[in-house]
Amino acid sequence: MGASALILVAAHAGGGLARRLGQPYIVGQLAAGIALGPSLLGTLAPEAYAGLFPAAVGPALTGFSQFSLVVFLFAVGYELDLKILGDRARVSVTVALAAFVVPMTVGCGAALLFRDTLRDLGGGWEPSTAAVVFAGIALSITAVPVLTAIVRENGLTRTVPGVVAVSAAGVLDAVCWTVLAGTMLNSGAGEGALDWPWRAALAVGFVTVMALAARPVLRTLLWRTRLEPSLRLALLIGFALGSAWVTHWLGLHVIFGALLAGLVTPREEGGTLDPDLLRPLHEISSLLLPFFFVLSGQSVALNSMTGTGWAVLLVVTVLAVTTKVGSGLVSARLGGLDRHDARTVGVLLSARGLTELIALNAGLEAGLVSGPLYTVLVFMALATTLLTQPLLVLTRRLAARDRPTAPVPGTAAQPYATAEGGAEGAGRGE
Numbered sequence: 001m002g003a004s005a006l007i008l009v010a011a012h013a014g015g016g017l018a019r020r021l022g023q024p025y026i027v028g029q030l031a032a033g034i035a036l037g038p039s040l041l042g043t044l045a046p047e048a049y050a051g052l053f054p055a056a057v058g059p060a061l062t063g064f065s066q067f068s069l070v071v072f073l074f075a076v077g078y079e080l081d082l083k084i085l086g087d088r089a090r091v092s093v094t095v096a097l098a099a100f101v102v103p104m105t106v107g108c109g110a111a112l113l114f115r116d117t118l119r120d121l122g123g124g125w126e127p128s129t130a131a132v133v134f135a136g137i138a139l140s141i142t143a144v145p146v147l148t149a150i151v152r153e154n155g156l157t158r159t160v161p162g163v164v165a166v167s168a169a170g171v172l173d174a175v176c177w178t179v180l181a182g183t184m185l186n187s188g189a190g191e192g193a194l195d196w197p198w199r200a201a202l203a204v205g206f207v208t209v210m211a212l213a214a215r216p217v218l219r220t221l222l223w224r225t226r227l228e229p230s231l232r233l234a235l236l237i238g239f240a241l242g243s244a245w246v247t248h249w250l251g252l253h254v255i256f257g258a259l260l261a262g263l264v265t266p267r268e269e270g271g272t273l274d275p276d277l278l279r280p281l282h283e284i285s286s287l288l289l290p291f292f293f294v295l296s297g298q299s300v301a302l303n304s305m306t307g308t309g310w311a312v313l314l315v316v317t318v319l320a321v322t323t324k325v326g327s328g329l330v331s332a333r334l335g336g337l338d339r340h341d342a343r344t345v346g347v348l349l350s351a352r353g354l355t356e357l358i359a360l361n362a363g364l365e366a367g368l369v370s371g372p373l374y375t376v377l378v379f380m381a382l383a384t385t386l387l388t389q390p391l392l393v394l395t396r397r398l399a400a401r402d403r404p405t406a407p408v409p410g411t412a413a414q415p416y417a418t419a420e421g422g423a424e425g426a427g428r429g430e
Contacts (some may be wrong), residue, residue, distance in 0.1 A: 104136035
């Protein structure tokens with residue numbers, strides 16, 4: 001009980017402090033989770049750490065963590081709507097593919113080129129095909145929830161770069177999760193005794209059943225029976241947990257089943273989201289996600305970072321930022337955006353945050369990353385998310401310098417061309 005109370009208070013206090021500093025809430029929660037791990041609390045107060053986090057609380061932390069991930073990713077899948085692409089589908093898809101292919105290629109190439117250096121980090125990392133592909137995925141991911149929050153808080157919700165970045169990130173997210181699922185199947189991770197081709201075939205069959213059978217059944221239950229909101233919530237969370245169990249049994253991670261459950265859950269008859277479902281899903285995940293951050297922090301060993309580790313962190317962070325910003329900028333320019341809007345799109349796509357952390361934990365469990373490399377990648381995710389807001393400020397200043405009388409993205413003082421082609425007060429953020 002003491003550990004739970006400390007986790008909740010510390011994580012939400014850290015999130016509140018991060019928000020006051022102009023950073024996403026999740027950054028503070030992740031920092032608090034790392035601080036409660038062996039790197040900081042375990043080093044400064046080992047007796048207190050051992051008392052708060054004995055081995056006996058491990059299963060409880062894991063249970064809360066897994067449940068929070070299922071609820072969170074179910075909500076992500078339910079909210080994901082590629083119809084937002086609208087008349088900017090071409091440029092959004094182009095940006096998404098570029099922001100996937102370039103970081104993926106660079107990540108895989110770097111893993112092969114510096115395989116001896118990554119081995120020197122320790123932890124038994126080997127450059128298998130799955131491990132190399134996972135390295136590329138680690139650079140390719142963009143955190144849609146964090147990106148959406150940054151877009152909203154910077155008043156970019158209805159601007160051209162805001163819409164392009166969010167819609168491209170949705171496409172990119174779908175591609176990354178699909179590739180990650182295939183990578184984990186090929187890695188042989190999981191409890192099932194079947195070989196990966198059989199598990200891949202079963203996974204395809206499960207996705208087909210979910211898409212063709214589960215959606216009509218849910219549509220009937222949700223639209224015709226008009227269940228009470230509490231019963232509807234219980235039914236859908238149970239559905240998400242069952243889907244997560246199936247993908248875990250298939251050798252994947254619970255995250256894939258939860259995301260798939262959200263994707264096949266039908267919206268309201270008018271195509272709108274159900275607020276009576278979405279609100280409690282967000283409240284539950286917001287309350288319990290700190291347990292996931294703390295569990296993630298337990299695997300971060302900052303005090304074991306060597307000079308090689310810090311050098312790898314620097315290189316990986318530079319590659320993560322430059323590949324995302326560069327690919328987003330160039331592809332957005334080719335899609336017809338001006339250089340200031342294109343630069344904003346590239347910067348926004350560099351945010352990783354929670355989505356990256358979820359993927360890293362899945363990779364760690366599957367043995368695709370070593371403990372030291374996991375620590376490096378977690379800090380890369382934190383650094384790239386922290387850098388997003390300062391880089392956005394820099395893009396505004398560059399735009400103001402180059403176009404002193406023209407609208408500047410994300411400022412309330414001047415109108416800015418919206419995704420619909422009109423002018424909107426960008427400071428609204430809604």
